[in-house]
Amino acid sequence: MNEKAIILLSGGLDSTTVCAVAKSRERDVFALTIDYNQRNVWEINAAKQVARSMEVKEHIVLPINLRLFGGSSLTDSRIDVDKNVSLENIGKDIPSSYVPARNTIFLSLALAYAETRGASEIWIGVNSLDYSGYPDCRPEYINAFARMAQLATKAGTEGRTFTIITPLLRLTKGEIIKLGLSLGVDYSITRTCYDLDDRGLACGQCEACRLRKNGFVEAGAPDPTPYRP
C-alpha cells in the first residue's frame, strides 16, 4: 500500500510542483485547498484542475472566510496589493500580502485531515529562498509546528509520527520550475498572481508574478502564464 500524503494545494506553481513530487514518489495524494475568500478566486479553479490532472485520491475544498479577520491585501479589499517592488527588494520587508497566521491555519487543517485519513505526511510548498519574507515559511517555524502537531492529536499520542514535508524549502524558483517540468507539470493551468482579472489573466507586476516570471527565465523555459495585455 502506498504511503498517504496530505498536500496543501493552492493551485499555484509551488504547491502544484509539490503535488507532482509526491506523485513521483508514489504517494496516495489527498489534496486540501482552503478557499479563504482571498482576492484570487481563480486559484480555486486552478487547484481543481491540478487535482484532476494529478489524479489525486481525494480533493477537499474547505471554505473559511478569513476576511472576517482581514489584515492582508489578500483578505481586505481596502489594502492594496504591492506592485512594482523590484526583484532584489522582494523578501526584505514582509509585504501587504502577508495573511496573518495563514500557514498555521492551513497546516492545522491539514493535520486534522491527516489524522482522519490515517496519513502521517503533510506536504507543503514553503520556500525559504525565493519567497516573500513570510515568517511562516521559515524552517524553524515548520519544525516548531511539527513538534506541536505531535502533541496535539490522538494519533500522535498513540505513536503515529506526523512529518511536515517541504520539498521546495531550499530551491530557487527556477529550480522549482525545472523540477516540475522534469515531472511533466503543465504550469499553464496554475495561477500565482495576487491580482488576477475576472478572466483569470495575471497582472505581471505583483511580487508573486515577478518571482514567477523570473523563475521561468532562470529555468530557461518558456513562460506559459496567461498575462493580460
Added chain:
Amino acid sequence: MNEKAIILLSGGLDSTTVCAVAKSRERDVFALTIDYNQRNVWEINAAKQVARSMEVKEHIVLPINLRLFGGSSLTDSRIDVDKNVSLENIGKDIPSSYVPARNTIFLSLALAYAETRGASEIWIGVNSLDYSGYPDCRPEYINAFARMAQLATKAGTEGRTFTIITPLLRLTKGEIIKLGLSLGVDYSITRTCYDLDDRGLACGQCEACRLRKNGFVEAGAPDPTPYRP
C-alpha cells in the same frame, strides 16, 4: 488602555468562565466562536448570549465545516456520542467526541484574530483535571503551540509576545463553577451537552453532562442546566 484578549468562546461552561475571568481582570474581550458544524448548534446561540451578557468588544462567529473531515461523534452523525461512561472512567480513554486537531485549528484562528486586532493574549478554557482525556488540553501541548505561534507571525518577528492563557488548567469542574459564580456568571445560558435536543435541552448522560452535573454537586451549587425529562 486595557489589555486586549482574544477568547475562544464555545458557549459552554468552561469558556464562559474564562470570559468572566478576563473581564474581571479588565481585559477588552474579543470573542471568537467557531461554528464547525458540530452536532450541538445550540452552542452557537449560547455563545452569542454569553458574548452579549459579558459586553465583549467584538464577537466573531466563524463557520468552518469540519464535517468535511469527520472522524468524531461531534462531526460525523454515523459515530455515536458515548453515553453512560462512569465518572471515574472519563478521561481514561480518548472518547468518540475527540475532534481531530480541534484546539490546534481553534488556536490558529485565534492567533490570526489576535494578530489583526493587536492583541497578545489568547485565552482558552482547557483543563487538565476534569477533562475527557483530549491530548490538546495538556499543558505540554499548550506550551508547544505558544512556541510555534511566536515564529508563525509577522507580529511575533517584530517583537510581540503571544501568550496562551489557561486560567482553568488546574481547576476541578467544581472549582471552575465556584470561580464563575463568584464572578456573577449565569450558567443557565451556557450549554455543554454533546447531544442537545432541538429545544436546547441537555441529555444528562453524555460525558460532558456528567462532568458538568458533578461539578455543580462538588461546588455545592444548584444546577441551572435545562435537562430534558
